[in-house]
Each structure stands twice: as C-alpha cells, then as structure tokens.
Amino acid sequence: MxxxxxxxxxxxxxxxxxxxxxxxxxxxxxxxxxxxxxxxxxxxxxxxxxxxxxxxxxxxxxxxxxxxxxxxxxxxxxxxxxxxxxxxxxxxxxxxxxxxxxxxxxxxxxxxxxxxxxxxxxxxxxxxxxxxxxxxxxxxxxxxxxxxxxxxxxxxxxxxxxxxxxxxxxxxxxxxxxxxxxxxxxxxxxxxxxxxxxxxxxxxxxxxxxxxxxxxxxxxxxxxxxxxxxxxxxHRIHVDKEALRRTSQMLGAQMKQLEQEAHQAAGQMFLVSSSTQLRTVLFEKLRLQHRCENKNLPKTLNKQKHSTSEATLLQLQDLHPLPRIILEYRQVHKIKSTFVDGILSCMRGKVRTQGGFTQPISESFISSTWHQTSAVTGRISAKHPNFQALPRQPVKITKKQYVQGKEPEVVTVHPRSMFIPQDGCTFLAADFCQVELRLLAHLSSDPELLRVFHSPQTDVFTTLASQWKGVNKNEVSSEDREHAKRIVYSVVYGAGRERLSGILGVSAEQAGHFQDSFLHCYREVQTFIHSTIQQCHKQGYVVSIMGRRRTLPHVHSADWAIRMQAERQAVNFVVQGSAADLCKMAMIRIFTTVSTSTSLSARLLAQLHDELLYEVDDSQVEEFAVLVKNTMESLQHIDCLGVHLKVPLKVAVSSGKSWGSMSELHLPQTSHSSSS
Structure with a gap:
C-alpha cells in the first residue's frame, strides 16, 4: 500500500x-x-x-x-x-x-x-x-x-x-x-x-x-x-475457569455412565450419538413402534424412516428405559459441549514476549462477538460464545449410585454461575417483563389484555390462566400458569398444534383446544393476526412499531405450506421485531447516559434478547439500577420514532456476585414522561 x-x-x-x-x-x-x-x-x-x-x-x-x-x-x-x-x-x-x-x-x-x-x-x-x-x-x-x-x-x-x-x-x-x-x-x-x-x-x-x-x-x-x-x-467477562474444568470432567464421567446404561438397556453395544445406530436399536431390534397405541411417531424429513428426535423419544420413554437414557445423555452432552467446553475454548490468551521468545498466558476472561445484521427480526446475535443460548435456570442431572440402598445423587449445573464480575464490581441484569405479550396487547388493542397490564400488582400469566380456565387466581396452579405462558407464546410465534402438544405433553387435539380457547377469550388478538396477514398479502411486507420492515414474497406462494409459513413469519416479525427495537433503544439510551457521565462506569457485557447484563462498581449499583429501570420503562413513549405504547413497560432489575446467583432488587416505582 x-x-x-x-x-x-x-x-x-x-x-x-x-x-x-x-x-x-x-x-x-x-x-x-x-x-x-x-x-x-x-x-x-x-x-x-x-x-x-x-x-x-x-x-x-x-x-x-x-x-x-x-x-x-x-x-x-x-x-x-x-x-x-x-x-x-x-x-x-x-x-x-x-x-x-x-x-x-x-x-x-x-x-x-x-x-x-x-x-x-x-x-x-x-x-x-x-x-x-x-x-x-x-x-x-x-x-x-x-x-x-x-x-x-x-x-x-x-x-x-x-x-x-x-x-x-x-x-x-x-x-x-x-x-x-x-x-x-x-x-x-x-x-x-x-x-x-x-x-x-x-x-x-x-x-x-x-x-x-x-x-x-x-x-x-x-x-x-x-x-x-x-x-x-x-469489555472482558471474567470466568471461573477451574469451576468450568471441574464441571466438564464431571459431565464427561456422567456421559460414560449413561453410555454404559444405554448399552445395558439395549442389550448390545452401539454408538449412542449415532442416529442411524439408535434407529436400528429402537425400531428394528426393540420394535418400539409396534407398542405405540394411537401415537403418530414423527418421521425423518424424507418421510422414509422413523425419527430419533426428542419428540419421538418423549413418546417412547414410558415403553422402555432406553429412550429416557438417550434423552438424558443428549442433555448432558449439550451442556458439556456447548455451555462448558464451548466457553473454555473461547477463553482468550495473551502473549508475553521475553528474551525474544513468545509465551502464552492463560487468561480467565472471554469476549463474545456480537452480530447486528444476522437476524431478519432485527435482534442481535452472539457467537464465540453464544451467551444468548446459555440456560437461564440451573440444570439438574441425576447420578445413579451403585451402592445398594444409597439414593441417587442430584448434581446441579448452572453455566451462568461460572461468570463472575471483577473485584470490586457486581453484575446487574435488567429484564423487560413479558415485553412481547405487552406488545401484543398494544398491537391488538384487546381490552382484556390491556386491562391485565394496567393492573401493576398482578402476575400476568396467573391472571391469564385464571381468565382462560375460568377459576379464581388463588386456584391457579404453577402448572396452569406455565401452560398459559406456553399457549400465549405459541399464538404469538405461530407454533402449530403439534409443536404445542410436544411442549405441553398433551395430544394435538388438546393443544388446539387450548389455543382456540385463548383466542376466544382474547378476541382482538385473532383480529390482529388476521389483519397483519391481510396487510402482508396486500403490500408484500410488514413493519415493526419503529418502522423496521420485512418483505415476505412467499406470502403469495401457490404452495399452501410455504404460504402459511410466510403468514406466521409476518405476525412473528411485527411482535418480535418490535421487541428487538425496544431492547436496542434501551441499550443506546443507557450507553449514552453512562458515556456522558463523569462518575458512572457501568459496562454492558451482554444482551440476551429482552435482558441486559452490566458490570457495575459496587458503590454505584443502586444508583445505576434506578437509572436503568427508569430509562427502559420510559421507552413506552419514544417521540423521535413515533412510538406511544398503550401499555406500560415493566423492568425487573437483579444483581449478584455471579451471573447464576442474581437476586431481584426492589426499587421505588416512578412515573415516566415522554422520551424524545
């Protein structure tokens, strides 16, 4: 040059x-x-x-x-x-x-x-x-x-x-x-x-x-x-490297134990990670498909062979021990390969030069790569490692004991707990509560949904479950609440009856009944879905609340399956794209406030769709928590982009000395003025 x-x-x-x-x-x-x-x-x-x-x-x-x-x-x-x-x-x-x-x-x-x-x-x-x-x-x-x-x-x-x-x-x-x-x-x-x-x-x-x-x-x-x-x-995120290594070794031993149990259950040796060999054992040797009454087992993409997917194994798990062992093996393998070994492989090492020779220094931090242009919905994504895929809740793994009379040992693995702040700092997380459901209420103007979100003390999904099932709130079980949550998001994301049935563990007919009853209870949601699809057919694209646009040419396809997929994508984009808009604006507003402050030094480490993770000096946690909560909730109104939501935004703020041990901070409620 x-x-x-x-x-x-x-x-x-x-x-x-x-x-x-x-x-x-x-x-x-x-x-x-x-x-x-x-x-x-x-x-x-x-x-x-x-x-x-x-x-x-x-x-x-x-x-x-x-x-x-x-x-x-x-x-x-x-x-x-x-x-x-x-x-x-x-x-x-x-x-x-x-x-x-x-x-x-x-x-x-x-x-x-x-x-x-x-x-x-x-x-x-x-x-x-x-x-x-x-x-x-x-x-x-x-x-x-x-x-x-x-x-x-x-x-x-x-x-x-x-x-x-x-x-x-x-x-x-x-x-x-x-x-x-x-x-x-x-x-x-x-x-x-x-x-x-x-x-x-x-x-x-x-x-x-x-x-x-x-x-x-x-x-x-x-x-x-x-x-x-x-x-x-x-910014660098510090990791407990030794805890990761110990967890990796423990999971490796658990996988070997599960392999032995799988061979014993199958009555033969086979490669547990091979779908082909597993299919041979399940359907040619054990012939489990013939023991399925009234169950339509999934097939592979070419429809020629029985699938060995999670959905299939869940249907077979009560017929024989092997499917349940394989499910557990896959869970342990994913945690080990993706969330433990994957993080270890991403740790950066410095190079020190001494006497003309280079010597690597082992470091205990990582820094992810964030992609702005990889998702059609406007969401950002992460790689090396993918923070957004780390499980929010700890995973429990049962280790069987071979000493007679000794109870199985339950080991808890929480990859998020391996991430720790620097000395003198605390992790602070801010999470938009039910942001996509709030956006659905705004976009649909459904009076029942709007009423739910204007009652600040109510638990949204408990209220929805009580309305949907026609029972008092104190009669709603945790299972009812979780079902309501799954049903709501299956409607938002356009998940079919089969998909929802797999999630809830019920028949496709029951899953369809659940969706229909929800839409009957919240009639304007159905109207919003239909009008969004009609608008997409008319103009060929849909837009988010901030004007983000997605063109969907397949909405005019003669193929019913392709056309239906485009219609689902249209509704999903309007809701999820709008949520992505809000989260990005929150990141920008907080970033601008901190960068122009002479005292605040909080660093944004990760974005997990609706959640932001910061590293904050111990002395600034409460002050910064109030700033973050107020800034994010004020995005109900964004004048410069013409956003005026009909429902308030709610943000939960938590803090902790590891990402896996965060406890909610209870901050005073404040009113939010229009945000320019």
Missing amino acids: TSDPRVKDAGRLSVEERVVVLEEARQASALVLTMVYQDGTTQMDPEQKLVPLVCGVLVLLKKDLEQTGPGLEERLAPGDSVVYLRLEQNPAWAQSHPDHNLDLFTREMLLQATSGSQLVVCYKAKELLRTALQHQRPHLQWKQVSSCQIQDPQVAAWLLDPADPSSCFSDLLSKHYRRPPALGASKVSQVLSSLSLLYRLNMELQSKLQAQELWELYFNLELLMIPVLAAMES
Whole structure:
C-alpha cells in the first residue's frame, strides 16, 4: 500500500506534514475508511475463514462531495487524498525508540473519524471501532467513541433487505449500485477504487433508505448501535475457569455412565450419538413402534424412516428405559459441549514476549462477538460464545449410585454461575417483563389484555390462566400458569398444534383446544393476526412499531405450506421485531447516559434478547439500577420514532456476585414522561 505515491504513509511523514494532514482530515467533507490486513486484503474483500491480523487503516479524505465526471466514481477525485495509518505492534527490539508523535497522530486521526462532525463511511464499521479500541488501549477509551456515527453500507443494505444481507462488499455493489469495477493490474488501484465506490454506494443506499421510510430507523437506532456493540466486544467477562474444568470432567464421567446404561438397556453395544445406530436399536431390534397405541411417531424429513428426535423419544420413554437414557445423555452432552467446553475454548490468551521468545498466558476472561445484521427480526446475535443460548435456570442431572440402598445423587449445573464480575464490581441484569405479550396487547388493542397490564400488582400469566380456565387466581396452579405462558407464546410465534402438544405433553387435539380457547377469550388478538396477514398479502411486507420492515414474497406462494409459513413469519416479525427495537433503544439510551457521565462506569457485557447484563462498581449499583429501570420503562413513549405504547413497560432489575446467583432488587416505582 505504502509504495504507491497516491498513499501517504503516516510513518514516513514529518511532524509538520502530520499536522497538515490532520487539519485536512478535519476540513474534509467526508472520510472513507477500511482496515488493511497483513495479507494485503481489506474489509471490502470477501470474508475469510481465518481473519488475518490487522496492520493498518486506509483513510480517504474527500474534499468535495459534489464532484462528478467520467470515471470519477472509480478513482480519486481532484483534491482527494489517502492516508495509511499503521496499527501494527512493534517488536520488543524496536520499542526502545518509539515514535510517540506517530502514535498520537494515529489516535487523533481515529478520533476525528469516530467523533468528528463530517460524514464518515466504513464497511463493517463495528470491526474498525473495536480494533481501534483494542489497539489504542488505554489511551483511547470506549466513552471517547460513544458518540460515533459512522455510516455502514452493510447495515443500511441489511435494513433494506434483512432476509438477504449480502455476504461481501462486491455483492452489495452488484445489488444496490452497479457492477463491480473490472480488476486492474494493481492491488492498490483496486483498493483505492473500492474506497471511492464505497462512498458512492453509501449515497445510493441513503437514498433508498429515505425512499422506503427507513432513514429514521437507520439514523436514530441502527447507526447508534455500532459503538454500543464495539464497546461490548472490547469489555472482558471474567470466568471461573477451574469451576468450568471441574464441571466438564464431571459431565464427561456422567456421559460414560449413561453410555454404559444405554448399552445395558439395549442389550448390545452401539454408538449412542449415532442416529442411524439408535434407529436400528429402537425400531428394528426393540420394535418400539409396534407398542405405540394411537401415537403418530414423527418421521425423518424424507418421510422414509422413523425419527430419533426428542419428540419421538418423549413418546417412547414410558415403553422402555432406553429412550429416557438417550434423552438424558443428549442433555448432558449439550451442556458439556456447548455451555462448558464451548466457553473454555473461547477463553482468550495473551502473549508475553521475553528474551525474544513468545509465551502464552492463560487468561480467565472471554469476549463474545456480537452480530447486528444476522437476524431478519432485527435482534442481535452472539457467537464465540453464544451467551444468548446459555440456560437461564440451573440444570439438574441425576447420578445413579451403585451402592445398594444409597439414593441417587442430584448434581446441579448452572453455566451462568461460572461468570463472575471483577473485584470490586457486581453484575446487574435488567429484564423487560413479558415485553412481547405487552406488545401484543398494544398491537391488538384487546381490552382484556390491556386491562391485565394496567393492573401493576398482578402476575400476568396467573391472571391469564385464571381468565382462560375460568377459576379464581388463588386456584391457579404453577402448572396452569406455565401452560398459559406456553399457549400465549405459541399464538404469538405461530407454533402449530403439534409443536404445542410436544411442549405441553398433551395430544394435538388438546393443544388446539387450548389455543382456540385463548383466542376466544382474547378476541382482538385473532383480529390482529388476521389483519397483519391481510396487510402482508396486500403490500408484500410488514413493519415493526419503529418502522423496521420485512418483505415476505412467499406470502403469495401457490404452495399452501410455504404460504402459511410466510403468514406466521409476518405476525412473528411485527411482535418480535418490535421487541428487538425496544431492547436496542434501551441499550443506546443507557450507553449514552453512562458515556456522558463523569462518575458512572457501568459496562454492558451482554444482551440476551429482552435482558441486559452490566458490570457495575459496587458503590454505584443502586444508583445505576434506578437509572436503568427508569430509562427502559420510559421507552413506552419514544417521540423521535413515533412510538406511544398503550401499555406500560415493566423492568425487573437483579444483581449478584455471579451471573447464576442474581437476586431481584426492589426499587421505588416512578412515573415516566415522554422520551424524545
């Protein structure tokens, strides 16, 4: 990159030249950035399986935004310039004469790009922000980039078509702007051309967002999420590594014990994790399908063979010991592989350099990767590890004892308990209570549902169960309450009778009766579902409360099954997409408040759909808890996005010294004014 005369290498500029470039950056009409990796690729190249190390950032300084002309869209316009900022770590032998002025210049350039007033464009902006925070630590803090509003064409394109976010920059060009430029002889020329095209693409996407009435959502919500997610990825979550290792060993021993029990029950050796071998044992040797009376056992996708799914094993578990053993084995295996070993594999290790040799240091923290554009509903997702999949409740595993007369030992495994705050800190979690059901009440305007949510002291699902079953609240059992909860969400998510029957352990006919009786009790919910589906048929898309849009072309399919799936997706999107909107706005509002505070230092560690997890200094727990609760509940009204919910939002706040041992904080109720 730096051998090309069109690129100014910051490392080769004099102190005076750096001052001039920094002033040019401040005066530029727009800055366009991309990270450069050690193999010569950039963020605009197709994503690789193993992402190489970052070595620098290219910054295009655009002087005049109005310049047009033949070929200008693919090359540097007159007055434009490109600066290369090195982000490589110097080896130990070179650190005796560090260029402090260069470090300061790099930091000032990055600050200009992340907190300046001009237009800034970067494809995959979150990765750039996170890298800047990691490389410039401790001199560049997350609070300094909290007001960043880098425009990201990847996020814009995803908003326009969330079902097809495009996998790389060239795909976005083909879809939204024009065909990608022909590859030239020089890699540098290709990169500089791509930077110019990145700016043009961003302008085109901006026009499309405005035409589809998505600009307010993009500008007031999704762009503001970028620094929030970058800061989340730069925060470290501490883990009790030894407890994880002990749990992994215990679960491994339990799996071996269950394997032996499975072989004994089957009367033969077989690979417990193999569906094919299990199918042979269940249906060819034991012939359990012939002992099923009035049970329609699920088949594999091609309908040729009996399934060995959880639903099948649940139906067979009372006929023979083996299905129950397999169910327990699968549960233990999932906990071990996903929630214990998976977390251990994600622990980051530092590298210490001593005497010219590198030595890994074992660390006891992890930091997840958060994806903004992976879900059509607008929800964010997590990987490495997937925090959102960690079970909320502890899992009990029974270990049989082989000593006669000794009771089986029950072992409790709670992966969340392995996550612990730093010394002097406490975990604080804030959870929107029944947010999707509250949104259903708002969207449907069902008078019975609205009445439930305007009575602050009532337990929502107990009330629903009493209304649905026609009994007094004090006669509602915990099982009735759980059934009511499952039935409500099966209606919201469009789950069929078969799915609900598997969840409740009742027949499909009973499950259908439960759903019908709920919809009969809350008639306007059915009206909302029908009107949403009709609206989708009419215009081809549906929208959330904040204007998030999902196009569903299959709603016009001649295939009944495909059309029904699209109709379910339409209703699900309106409710779940609206919940995603609210949770994102909560993250942004709290992030902004903390970042502009001189005293608060709470760090957002994870988002679990309707729940936010923070690490808070011990001395600030109560003050921050009140702030979080008030901020989240005030989102009943969001003027800038036209949101005015007919039901209040309720937030439960809890705290603890591990994520698995949180206890609710009882805070004073406050009224909430309109939120702009």
